[in-house]
Amino acid sequence: MTQAIAGLPFWEIRFDEQGDPDTDANPTAISEISARALTDVVLFTHGWNNDQRVALSLYTQWFTQLAPQLAHATTPVSMGLIGVYWPSQRWSDEPIPDFAPAPTGSSGAASLATSTTFEYSATLTPDELVGLQEAFPHARDALARMAVLLEGEPSAAALTEFRDLLATVSVTDDGGEIGETSAVPPMLDDDPTTLFTRYADALVDSGATFTDASGGAAGIGDFASSLWNGAKEALRQATYFEMKNRAGIVGRTGLAGFIMALHAASPDTRIHLVGHSFGARVVSYALAGVPDDPRPIKSITLLQGAFSHFAFADPLPFDANRKGALAGTLGRIDGPMAVVFSSHDNAVGTFYPLASITSGQDAAGLGDRLYRWGGMGHDGAQGMSAPLDVIQPAQASATYRLEDGKILNVDASEVVSQGSSPSGAHSDIVHPELTWLTLRAAKIV
Numbered sequence: 001m002t003q004a005i006a007g008l009p010f011w012e013i014r015f016d017e018q019g020d021p022d023t024d025a026n027p028t029a030i031s032e033i034s035a036r037a038l039t040d041v042v043l044f045t046h047g048w049n050n051d052q053r054v055a056l057s058l059y060t061q062w063f064t065q066l067a068p069q070l071a072h073a074t075t076p077v078s079m080g081l082i083g084v085y086w087p088s089q090r091w092s093d094e095p096i097p098d099f100a101p102a103p104t105g106s107s108g109a110a111s112l113a114t115s116t117t118f119e120y121s122a123t124l125t126p127d128e129l130v131g132l133q134e135a136f137p138h139a140r141d142a143l144a145r146m147a148v149l150l151e152g153e154p155s156a157a158a159l160t161e162f163r164d165l166l167a168t169v170s171v172t173d174d175g176g177e178i179g180e181t182s183a184v185p186p187m188l189d190d191d192p193t194t195l196f197t198r199y200a201d202a203l204v205d206s207g208a209t210f211t212d213a214s215g216g217a218a219g220i221g222d223f224a225s226s227l228w229n230g231a232k233e234a235l236r237q238a239t240y241f242e243m244k245n246r247a248g249i250v251g252r253t254g255l256a257g258f259i260m261a262l263h264a265a266s267p268d269t270r271i272h273l274v275g276h277s278f279g280a281r282v283v284s285y286a287l288a289g290v291p292d293d294p295r296p297i298k299s300i301t302l303l304q305g306a307f308s309h310f311a312f313a314d315p316l317p318f319d320a321n322r323k324g325a326l327a328g329t330l331g332r333i334d335g336p337m338a339v340v341f342s343s344h345d346n347a348v349g350t351f352y353p354l355a356s357i358t359s360g361q362d363a364a365g366l367g368d369r370l371y372r373w374g375g376m377g378h379d380g381a382q383g384m385s386a387p388l389d390v391i392q393p394a395q396a397s398a399t400y401r402l403e404d405g406k407i408l409n410v411d412a413s414e415v416v417s418q419g420s421s422p423s424g425a426h427s428d429i430v431h432p433e434l435t436w437l438t439l440r441a442a443k444i445v
Helices: 025-036 052-072 126-135 137-150 156-166 192-205 223-265 278-288 346-354 366-372 432-441
Strands: 003-005 008-014 040-045 079-085 119-121 209-211 270-276 297-303 337-341 388-390 407-411
Touching: 003 052, 008 025, 008 052, 025 079, 025 223, 040 052, 040 278, 052 079, 052 432, 119 223, 126 137, 137 156, 137 223, 156 192, 156 223, 192 223, 192 346, 223 270, 223 278, 223 346, 270 278, 270 432, 278 297, 297 432, 337 432
Parallel strands: 008 079, 040 079, 040 270, 119 209, 270 297, 297 337, 337 407, 388 407
Antiparallel strands: 003 008
């Protein structure tokens, strides 16, 4: 049923973890959009977030920035909005800029938040454990055991058991962006001490303050204590590794099918895709599921994408015999792709690649390996010779070198800059400059 955001019609569509569509909401959206004969729809896909309340708040705030900008459209436009829901996972201890958790039991929209502090406890709260078990039912018992281990002493046996249990969380594989596949995060090849120390060090470097279960100081510099903090962060990244895989499946099998069905019902409606975080992977992998012709997708905007920055490369810069998993798919867009990134995105710049590296992988230094496994949201699409523009004010004089069938990297570090450890500015995406860029890529303003 049609809703509204900032005076524009808004529809919700849903997919399960296998990309299967909601058999009620999705067909309803298609039929109602067709009946309205809209000129354009902007479809937004959230990232790691299994809380519909928070996702709806994101859509509401982001589209509320976009709606008044339509007054500057260069041609008449009748716009519709779509918000995608898919089963991803955001840990409840991660604050998001502009989105403070609502009080327990509240169904209201998330409120504005200004705090950027982050106190990091090695233990799992009951809410965190329940949320993880709901998102990963196959690993329910393993997660319960890991919660118990995090409350005990970090003995060699306990650390090894925790590391081995991590493999039960990530079990699917839909193909790596740079031609390498793994059913579990490659980080699990490392010994527990090396692995958990790497994550603990990254947390400290990102500004996290460790606390114990009671909220007191956990003793910075206490090696044993820091190991459990690193272990919990490794669990976080293992869950994100699974979310990355799931995002590809949802995009390729679910969203691609929806796009083609919408186009069949409303062939004159121009479809524009926007994805944040793993949602950027969802909309990008939709390109792997649509045909070369027709081309109903008129533009794509990726906001802080949490997937390989080499996904579209051909060849890979470190292996001329291989290419990115999405190489050759840009021609399926009847328009441009804008890749927004920020140097303040710690989630994609630091923690995301750590799940894909091991200490014995090669002779390269950590910085080189972080680059090899880096993400779109930190430095844009790599290996593409893509032009680079800096984010500009939301006004008619803004100029971007957008070209059909090509990627434009846009450095938004100036505006995408707020956020606390461990994610940094990863979710700081509600800005008029970003919605204006989306409309410019869509050739509306």
